[in-house]
Amino acid sequence: MSALDRRAALKALTAAVAIVVGSPSLLVPEAVAASGEASWTVQTLEAFADTLIPGERRFPGDSSIAGVVEGPGAVQAGAIQVLQSSKLPLSPLLPGIATLLNARATAYAAVRLIWLPVTRPAFVGLSFTHRTRLVSGLFDASDVDRQIWQVLSLLTGLAFDSASHVDTAEAVKQRHGGLAWTGFPPPGEDGLWRFAQYSYGRPLADLHSQTTASGSPA
Template identity: 45%
Template sequence: MEPFALPHLEARTATLEAFADTIIPGEKRYPGDRAIAGVSEGGGAVTAGALAVLEMPESGMAPSLDDLASALDVHAEEYREEHDMGADDTAPAFVTLPYEDRAALVLELTRPGHPEKVLWTGLALLCNMAFDTAAHLHTAEALADGHVGLTALGYRPPDEDGVWRFPGFSYRRRLAELHPDTIPSGSLA
């Protein structure tokens, strides 16, 4: 067991949630929530399902999550040392950092030229996907359930038949005529 008395998977989850919350912050889920810093109102990447997206086989990250969480905590320990913050073994190292320090560390890890940039940028992009697209859910169901990211971005639900139609043109004019082989669903025959 880690010094902060969390089983391995809980420690990994806390670290990955803290990373996701650094990418798209949200509000704390409960008063003692340490993974979510609580610097924003409403739900962020964690509430949007970042862990579900990271753990999807399609993301390609699932086999690496244990190692990424451990590496992030090592980077956080080094960050604490470099900034004379002292040790804090009450939670995983990244989780113990204040939000501003989490953000500074993530910025360092994702800067051009950092040798691990591809890993951390990939992790950040997947956290964004959870919020921006609900990649782990069917869009109509996510909207019906009030998905925090899709709602915040102004996605509207499909028409009653489950198809999205956009009768108002964004440029206030039709840009092209429908292809003659377009069927009622909007696909080409």
């Protein structure tokens, strides 16, 4: 990636975080098929997400997911759906980001004399241990692309922690891996969340008489 491409990628990633955080749900309808036919870009990004938040393999021969733990991880939680969302400005840049990561994986493997299969992306060809070591190095203060990996990781985390690509009530109903892991409570029968106890142990201030129906100040 050139310096200009890096700036464009970082701007798009940062904008994507702002959109995801500012939206109750992206409601992404598209999904990545769980098969070995996924593009090299998708495979690479899946392997990156699985390195951050590991999960179990989806099918025999699933090379993107290392399968070092049981239960769903970032990939099953929708990390790729978030990154590929048509509502985010990332899709045109994902191949370049994946290429950059694979280039780093190739250099990592060459220095350590690690053989990489030619039938899959370089990063996917690494073992989970080496993926973890490589990704850890991407966050070094001296790494020129550190901010790109940081924001990409933040988006991955948002998919797992908040199910940002689906309606929250529906995600809870479907046992979304991240929400289930954190013990996120289900809504009431009307689909709304209410909490019997106040976080500070006492009621908050009375509602202002001119507050609108949406909860906004008049």
